[in-house]
Amino acid sequence: MSASSSKFSTTGRSRTGEPLVWLTAVGLTIGVLLSVGLIGLVMYKGFESFWPARLVVVEVRQEGGENSKVAGYLVQERSKRTLEGLVEEEIQLFRGNRELFGEKFVFLDREAIVSQTEEEDLILVERLEGGNVIGRAKALELGGSETLEASAEGFDEKLDELTERGEELRDELREIEKIKIGENSKRVKELRWLEKKGSSPERAEELAGLLAEYEKLDGQRKELREQLEESTFVVEAMDGRELKIPTGELLHVFAANQVGFFGRLKETIRRAWTFVSTDPREANTEGGVYPAIFGTVVMTLVMSLFVTPFGVMAAIYLREYAKQGPLVKAVRISVNNLAGVPSIVFGVFGLAFFIYFLGGVVDDWFFSNSEEPVYKSGGILWASLTLALLTVPVVIVATEEALASVPRGVREAALACGASKWQAIQRVVLPASLPGILTGVILAMARGAGEVAPLMLVGVVKSAPDLPIDAVAPFVHPERQFMHLGFHIYDLGFQSPDSEAAKPMVFATTLLLISIVVVMNLTAIIIRNRLRKKYAVSSF
Amino acid sequence: MPRKDFIAIDNFSFSYGAAKVLHGINMDIPEKQVTALIGPSGCGKSTLLRNMNRMNDLIEGVQHEGDIRLDGKSLYDPNVEVISLRKRVGMVFQKYNPFAKTIYENVVFSLRVAGRNKRSELDDVVERTLRSAALWDEVKDRLHTSAFGLSGGQQQRLCIARAIANQPEILLMDEPCAALDPTATLRIEDLIRDLKEQFTIVIVTHNMEQASRCSDLTAFLYMGELVEYDRTLKVFETPKEERTEAYISGRFS
Numbered sequence A: 001m002s003a004s005s006s007k008f009s010t011t012g013r014s015r016t017g018e019p020l021v022w023l024t025a026v027g028l029t030i031g032v033l034l035s036v037g038l039i040g041l042v043m044y045k046g047f048e049s050f051w052p053a054r055l056v057v058v059e060v061r062q063e064g065g066e067n068s069k070v071a072g073y074l075v076q077e078r079s080k081r082t083l084e085g086l087v088e089e090e091i092q093l094f095r096g097n098r099e100l101f102g103e104k105f106v107f108l109d110r111e112a113i114v115s116q117t118e119e120e121d122l123i124l125v126e127r128l129e130g131g132n133v134i135g136r137a138k139a140l141e142l143g144g145s146e147t148l149e150a151s152a153e154g155f156d157e158k159l160d161e162l163t164e165r166g167e168e169l170r171d172e173l174r175e176i177e178k179i180k181i182g183e184n185s186k187r188v189k190e191l192r193w194l195e196k197k198g199s200s201p202e203r204a205e206e207l208a209g210l211l212a213e214y215e216k217l218d219g220q221r222k223e224l225r226e227q228l229e230e231s232t233f234v235v236e237a238m239d240g241r242e243l244k245i246p247t248g249e250l251l252h253v254f255a256a257n258q259v260g261f262f263g264r265l266k267e268t269i270r271r272a273w274t275f276v277s278t279d280p281r282e283a284n285t286e287g288g289v290y291p292a293i294f295g296t297v298v299m300t301l302v303m304s305l306f307v308t309p310f311g312v313m314a315a316i317y318l319r320e321y322a323k324q325g326p327l328v329k330a331v332r333i334s335v336n337n338l339a340g341v342p343s344i345v346f347g348v349f350g351l352a353f354f355i356y357f358l359g360g361v362v363d364d365w366f367f368s369n370s371e372e373p374v375y376k377s378g379g380i381l382w383a384s385l386t387l388a389l390l391t392v393p394v395v396i397v398a399t400e401e402a403l404a405s406v407p408r409g410v411r412e413a414a415l416a417c418g419a420s421k422w423q424a425i426q427r428v429v430l431p432a433s434l435p436g437i438l439t440g441v442i443l444a445m446a447r448g449a450g451e452v453a454p455l456m457l458v459g460v461v462k463s464a465p466d467l468p469i470d471a472v473a474p475f476v477h478p479e480r481q482f483m484h485l486g487f488h489i490y491d492l493g494f495q496s497p498d499s500e501a502a503k504p505m506v507f508a509t510t511l512l513l514i515s516i517v518v519v520m521n522l523t524a525i526i527i528r529n530r531l532r533k534k535y536a537v538s539s540f
Numbered sequence B: 001m002p003r004k005d006f007i008a009i010d011n012f013s014f015s016y017g018a019a020k021v022l023h024g025i026n027m028d029i030p031e032k033q034v035t036a037l038i039g040p041s042g043c044g045k046s047t048l049l050r051n052m053n054r055m056n057d058l059i060e061g062v063q064h065e066g067d068i069r070l071d072g073k074s075l076y077d078p079n080v081e082v083i084s085l086r087k088r089v090g091m092v093f094q095k096y097n098p099f100a101k102t103i104y105e106n107v108v109f110s111l112r113v114a115g116r117n118k119r120s121e122l123d124d125v126v127e128r129t130l131r132s133a134a135l136w137d138e139v140k141d142r143l144h145t146s147a148f149g150l151s152g153g154q155q156q157r158l159c160i161a162r163a164i165a166n167q168p169e170i171l172l173m174d175e176p177c178a179a180l181d182p183t184a185t186l187r188i189e190d191l192i193r194d195l196k197e198q199f200t201i202v203i204v205t206h207n208m209e210q211a212s213r214c215s216d217l218t219a220f221l222y223m224g225e226l227v228e229y230d231r232t233l234k235v236f237e238t239p240k241e242e243r244t245e246a247y248i249s250g251r252f253s
Helices: A003-008 A018-048 A155-197 A201-228 A261-277 A290-321 A326-338 A343-366 A380-404 A408-416 A421-450 A485-494 A499-535 B045-051 B082-088 B103-107 B109-113 B119-132 B136-142 B152-164 B182-195 B208-214 B232-237 B242-248
Strands: A056-060 A068-081 A087-094 A105-109 A113-117 A122-127 A133-141 A147-149 A232-236 A242-246 A250-254 B007-016 B019-029 B034-038 B062-070 B089-092 B170-174 B200-204 B217-222 B225-231
Touching: A018 A499, A056 A087, A056 A105, A068 A105, A068 A133, A122 A232, A133 A155, A133 A242, A147 A155, A155 A201, A155 A250, A250 A261, A261 A290, A261 A499, A290 A326, A290 A380, A290 A421, A290 A485, A290 A499, A326 A380, A343 A380, A380 A421, A408 A421, A408 B089, A408 B152, A421 A499, A421 B109, A485 A499, B007 B045, B019 B045, B019 B217, B019 B225, B034 B045, B034 B208, B045 B170, B045 B200, B045 B217, B082 B089, B089 B152, B103 B109, B103 B119, B103 B152, B109 B119, B109 B152, B119 B136, B119 B152, B136 B152, B152 B170, B152 B182, B182 B200, B182 B208, B208 B232, B217 B232, B217 B242, B225 B232, B225 B242, B232 B242
Parallel strands: B034 B200, B034 B217, B089 B170, B170 B200
Antiparallel strands: A056 A068, A056 A113, A068 A087, A087 A105, A122 A133, A122 A250, A133 A147, A133 A232, A232 A242, B007 B019, B007 B062, B217 B225
């Protein structure tokens, strides 16, 4: 372009910057599409895993023999290329009944399928152990030799009743095992440990009493166990073989092909509720994720409890009191860089400092009577502290910015009213910067709730049905290991013995983790907006 | 008998680092009068004002020579605590700056930081102060709502109320009407005339009419020096110095 034209042409597109506008729009579009795609996929897959599929009976041609029938629900259809270059269409079916077939899933060649029918009387049975069962209800074997055929009157009612009874019995059993026997054996362990150091008659007496009580509880436990197995539900698989499920293990019986849209919707809601409200089963591939939700929320809240005062105080000192100079500059740069340190490094630090050092000191001082480490092992307290450390730069930076954005006039006005510097900060500057500080806390929470890597070193485990807060004295157990949704996703997806069965759970758990982070952030944002409205501060 | 040299500025010089902005100012500000400081931008009038409650101490690298005495006592006496000094000298700023608090809490702020928290006392102070700031009737029904809900003029009057709530002796006003519209400005000027019964007022202004309307004495500063200081009428009608006349008649600003 010649000098004169560049000087005088003002209508060219490059001059007005329009191509750049397009470029920025493209950037935004890609970002939006990626986010929407991600959320959309997770939501679709997550909800899909709760939606009950129709049960079908597939008749398959067998070479040189009778056709065989398989019952189950369709998981996916796929085509694969064989070695000869032919395309084979096949479908994947969930057929359950692990003890009969070995594998819960089966691939069927499309070519070999003779027919595919939905039969009315197929049922899907959820049970405590062994995975789902698909077949036809045959009979109920009640204690003794009494049998109730599926066709008999009152069969469904009896089945419901026994399922409910099973749940009650399991609750009773849990109470005895977890709480009563748990407390008993904890005390016994303590006494035995003390006994090693030196015996005393009172201790021996208490021990004998406890052991006698244990015998009694154990008797009760056995009795309940027997009751659980008293009656059985007989289900007939498609090949005529029978499956006997003790009614004490029944969770839910669902006649998938007999309900309409609303029935299936109801089932979806029930499944979703079960998912969020119950403990995991079968190495986490079945059941719910309640302990993981609880662990995630408690850990995030405890983390915010630590990180907020710590970060705010540090920021106040840095911004308001420290003499601005090279040292403060260096500190500020270090704090900012701390936010970029890989999170696993914080995990290692947490393990070394919090668990081995601090935990060791706490154990030496307060728990020298315990044989096993109490605080000198991973726990929710140490995990929260580690994450607090990880997220403190976020709070410091946000708070510093919020403090800096309080107009100088406001500080001067406070000082002119006879306030000391601390009074001015505490009564005027901090309230005015509260919304900005909360923004920092929100960001910290979002970061903390999604962090997994460091947690693996400082207290997250695959399975921890004992929650960090429960009804057993002293009610709050900061030393306990806990479950976390992020880790749960990793565990389901990559550590599970049955990854095919765990796949829907991965999406459901992911959806849940995202929702929890969103809900916690929304809560904080609503609080912040309330504050903002109250003071109508225009900045931030 | 009101003291003639309630604030006595004695050969006072002041510099920000290497930049000297005030050169040996000598002036006596009388009690319960309104004294206006006028002069072109950068002449040092705000600096002089901000030294009367040592607000300039907040800035790093400042130096002063000479002395300012308040009721005969030096501001820079090592025994003078800057916090108790500021309790005697209230200040109103150019840009109204209420706190992110309710109207009520804004007014009682200076009492609270002084540790006075008795509810009945605070209630009395709020009513009395807002009445003297001519704001009571407008806000009495919403004392416990945010101060940011008020109009600009109201916010500035609230700031005046805040500055006088703890009964200071002196009220410093740094261009209090610069950010206000003419109506709000007139109301503040009325207020200033009322308040001089109780307080010694020093006001910095860019507005000649304002200085002539509401001040008793006027000091004209130029390039960090006190050029002329006399009764307002005299300064405006028969200035002794040519520079004063030039400035007042608008020949330079």
